[in-house]
Amino acid sequence: MTFPPEQDRLRAQLTFAVEIDKLRRVVRRNTLLDGSRRENDAEHSWYVGMLAMILAEHAPPGTDLDRVIAMLLVHDIVEIDAGDTFIYDDGAVEAQLGIEREAADRIFGLLPGDQAERLRALWDEFEERKTPEAKFAKALDRIAPIMANHHNEGGTWSLFKVTAEQVLEKVKIIEEGSPTLGSYAVEIIELSVSRGHLARA
Secondary structure: OOOOHHHHHHHHHHHHHHHHHHHHHOEEEEEOOOOOOEEEHHHHHHHHHHHHHHOHHHOOOOOOHHHHHHHHHHOOOOHHHHOOOOOOOHHHHHHHHHHHHHHHHHHHOOOOHHHHHHHHHHHHHHHHOOOHHHHHHHHHHHHHHHHHHHHOOOHHHHHOOOEHHHHHHHHHHHHHHOHHHHHHHHHHHHHHHHOOOOEOO
């Protein structure tokens, strides 16, 4: 399909739209809650966006929920280039930072300037985790895989020999964004330990 020069903005928007479809092909390590298969990044982004709507009352007072949802929709787009990184592999997570920034430059740069700036700012805000919105968004991003593993008799925790201490370390970020969700995360982690689905170090 071709567009006249005056439609460069539309061309850029549609180029971005085609590019982000690739997010459906990025397979994460976590499974669906029923354990039937691994989820992809697009499914994860949709799911945590829905969690933001459902769990909004557990966000800090005054949190801009629309901004939280927007952040969650864009937060994993960089994985089109960078791929999914296992959260408990500290070395890989550290190495991934530069790769993801380059990916953000390229992918958001496909959009018209004003939209590129807005979506990149949302991604940066999520990564920096300084605002109440970013902290709550990050809490939801972190609690989703904990829920999945809890419902899957240990799921990737068992597969990759993750310990309860490692998981509890990640709960600090959940608590930072929502003390209520942090408490819930601790509760289901302890329950998973008691059921033998998550081992202590």
